[in-house]
Amino acid sequence: xxxxxxxxxxxxxxxxxxxxxxxxxxxxxxxxxxxxxxxxxxxxxxxxxxxxxxxxxxxxxxxxxxxxxxxxxxxxxxxxxxxxxxxxxxxx
Numbered sequence: 001x002x003x004x005x006x007x008x009x010x011x012x013x014x015x016x017x018x019x020x021x022x023x024x025x026x027x028x029x030x031x032x033x034x035x036x037x038x039x040x041x042x043x044x045x046x047x048x049x050x051x052x053x054x055x056x057x058x059x060x061x062x063x064x065x066x067x068x069x070x071x072x073x074x075x076x077x078x079x080x081x082x083x084x085x086x087x088x089x090x091x092x
Contacts, residue, residue, distance in 0.1 A: 019063050020087040024078045028052030033074055035085065039067045047085050048072065065089045 031049040035041060046058040047067075069086040072078065 020065060020068075020089060021083050022047060022059060022062065022085040022087065024050060024059075024080055024082045024084055026050070026052045026057075027079050028057070028077070030072045030074055030076045030078060030084070031056060033070065033072065035067050035070065037067055037070055040090070041065060041067060041087060050078070050084075059084060061087060063087060063089050 028050045029052070031051045033048045034045075035047050041047065041061045042064050043061055045061045047061055048059050050057045050059055065087040067085060068088050070084075071082075071086070072084050078084065
C-alpha cells in the first residue's frame with residue numbers, strides 16, 4: 001500500500017469518559033429520573049430512563065458514590081455524549 005492510500009483521519013467511535021460522569025450513549029429523550037442530588041448510589045443502579053429508537057434504556061451508575069449534579073429534566077431531549085449525571089466516588 002502506498003503512502004498516499006493511508007487514511008490520515010479516523011472517525012472517533014468512542015470517547016474516553018470519567019468514571020463518575022454519566023453520558024448519553026445515543027440521542028434521545030429523558031423519560032424518568034430515579035435519583036436526585038445527594039443520593040447515594042451503587043454500581044449498576046438505574047439512574048434514569050432514556051427513550052431512543054423506540055426503546056426505553058436504563059442508564060445505570062458506573063461506580064459506587066454520591067450524586068453531585070443532575071443535569072437533566074424529565075421530557076428533555078439530549079444529544080449523544082451529553083453529561084446527564086455526575087457522581088463522586090465514596091471513600092471507604
